[in-house]
Amino acid sequence: MTRTARWIEVAVAALAASAGCVGHVGDDGPVGPGAADASAAGDGGRASDADGGRAGDADAGGAADAAGGGGPRPGDGVELRTYDPLNDESDPSWGAVLTDIVQHCPPEWVSTYYDADKVTHGHETSHGIHAYLRNERNDTGRRANALYLLDGRYALVVEPGIRKSEVAPYVPSALRGSRYATYVTGQTAWDDTPLYLFDEWNAYVNGTAVAVDLERAGKWTYGWRDACAGTIEFVAYALAVGRAVEERDPDYFADYAQFRELLAWNLRRSMALYRECAALEPFAWDQQDAYFEALRSGPDGAELRAFVDRTYGAAFTAELFGD
Numbered sequence: 001m002t003r004t005a006r007w008i009e010v011a012v013a014a015l016a017a018s019a020g021c022v023g024h025v026g027d028d029g030p031v032g033p034g035a036a037d038a039s040a041a042g043d044g045g046r047a048s049d050a051d052g053g054r055a056g057d058a059d060a061g062g063a064a065d066a067a068g069g070g071g072p073r074p075g076d077g078v079e080l081r082t083y084d085p086l087n088d089e090s091d092p093s094w095g096a097v098l099t100d101i102v103q104h105c106p107p108e109w110v111s112t113y114y115d116a117d118k119v120t121h122g123h124e125t126s127h128g129i130h131a132y133l134r135n136e137r138n139d140t141g142r143r144a145n146a147l148y149l150l151d152g153r154y155a156l157v158v159e160p161g162i163r164k165s166e167v168a169p170y171v172p173s174a175l176r177g178s179r180y181a182t183y184v185t186g187q188t189a190w191d192d193t194p195l196y197l198f199d200e201w202n203a204y205v206n207g208t209a210v211a212v213d214l215e216r217a218g219k220w221t222y223g224w225r226d227a228c229a230g231t232i233e234f235v236a237y238a239l240a241v242g243r244a245v246e247e248r249d250p251d252y253f254a255d256y257a258q259f260r261e262l263l264a265w266n267l268r269r270s271m272a273l274y275r276e277c278a279a280l281e282p283f284a285w286d287q288q289d290a291y292f293e294a295l296r297s298g299p300d301g302a303e304l305r306a307f308v309d310r311t312y313g314a315a316f317t318a319e320l321f322g323d
Contacts (some may be wrong), residue, residue, distance in 0.1 A: 073319075074312040075265030079258055082152045083137070097213040098122050100150055106132050119227050122210035126203040129154075143197040145204040147266070150209065155262050157195060161249045164194045170240035174300035177233040177291060184237055192239060201238050202266065204230035208273045215280050228277035229288040235270050236295055238263060239304040242311065251283060264312055271320045296321035 073228050085103035088242045089110055094102065098118055102110060105128050113125040126148055133146030133154050176184075183200050190196040211227035212218040242263055246253045253259065274292070277283050295301040308317045 033321070056305060073264075073268070074316045075268050077257060077259055078155055078261035078265040080149065080153045080155055081137075083154070084152065094118065095210065095214045095217050095219050097150065097206075098210045100152075101125050101148070101210070104148060104152060105129050118214060118222075119207040119211050119225065123203045123207035126206040127199065129187075130199050132201070143193075145193070145199060147262070148206070149202070149266075149269070150206065155258070155265075156257065157198070157258055158252075159193060159195050160245045160252045160256075160259065162194050162244055163268055164191045164196055166248055167194060167197060167237070167240050167244045169302075169313050170243040171237060172222070172303065174294055174298075174299045175233075175236045175291070175304075177229070177236075179230060179233055180237075184240075194244070197237055197241050198262075198266075201231075201234035201270070204234050205266065205270050205273060207231075208277050209284060212273060212277050212280065215239075215282060220282055222282070224282055226285065226288075227283040228274055229285060229291065231270050231277070232274045232288055232292050232295065235267065235274070236304060238267065238270075239307055243304070243307050246307070246311070260311065264316070267308075278307060 077301050083104070085108040086105065087103055088112060088126060089102050089107075090099050095118070097148065098121060101122050102125055105113065105125050109128045109132070110125075110270060113121065115121040115126045129148040130146050133148065133156070137154075138144045138146065138156060140156055140158050144156050145159060146154055146156050149259055165185070165188070171180065183197060185197065208228055208231045211220065211225065242253075242260075245259065278285070278288060278292070295304065305317055305321060
């Protein structure tokens with residue numbers, strides 16, 4: 001398939017999706033080796049502090065401090081970069097987090113990703129930002145993906161040497177949720193881009209951050225919505241990516257700290273946001289609670305928890321999945 005044909009395929013899929021993005025409008029396809037020289041001009045610098053204080057930040061919801069008292073935590077070593085807003089779009093109904101997301105999207109794409117559903121709006125616009133960042137600000141010299149982490153922060157991460165399809169066996173069957181077929185075994189046009197799954201994961205996390213922010217600000221007036229389940233489901237899929245990379249590209253896993261640190265950083269953010277979201281009445285749901293319990297304490301989640309143990313230590317596993 002040519003790159004142009006691939007762009008058309010994923011763009012049409014994204015526009016057709018009614019809940020959650022299955023393609024990336026505005027991307028010209030996964031960044032190839034020749035795209036690594038794309039300009040990084042205008043980069044606002046690198047943020048060294050991984051923590052913050054509002055919905056969507058790594059410590060939102062009061063995640064525990066590292067065991068041992070104030071020492072570095074897994075994820076603190078991630079390299080975060082910053083850039084200034086690209087437009088001044090705003091709407092009183094958006095809230096702080098959605099406004100931040102929209103304003104960091106290239107202005108010519110803002111209308112492309114608009115959705116009347118605020119959570120979907122944040123999710124889809126995050127995909128547009130990821131595409132912009134990996135195509136225009138990738139200065140790694142290699143194929144890389146990019147995640148927008150709010151407040152002008154983003155992370156670049158080089159793609160590991162595995163296929164996306166190689167992740168599927170590492171997802172326990174009981175944790176193959178409603179999005180598994182769409183993203184993990186589906187979207188085969190992105191099979192050479194395993195961190196497509198990180199792109200989707202982060203889009204769900206940003207959507208959850210939008211929901212929490214709006215509810216906390218008294219601006220959520222839309223009744224019940226599934227705003228948390230995608231985040232907790234993708235925690236399992238992100239851990240499965242980690243396991244697949246650990247076994248199938250062990251040199252990358254051992255030597256490339258940015259992958260391990262970004263995984264840890266976004267796990268912290270995801271779990272804090274999930275807990276906060278699931279406790280809010282408009283987003284409570286017994287199905288997501290049951291999934292979380294299976295992941296955090298059930299036998300089906302044991303291999304994923306063991307991966308966290310050996311990669312980051314038992315204290316971090318307790319931080320993510322403890323009471």
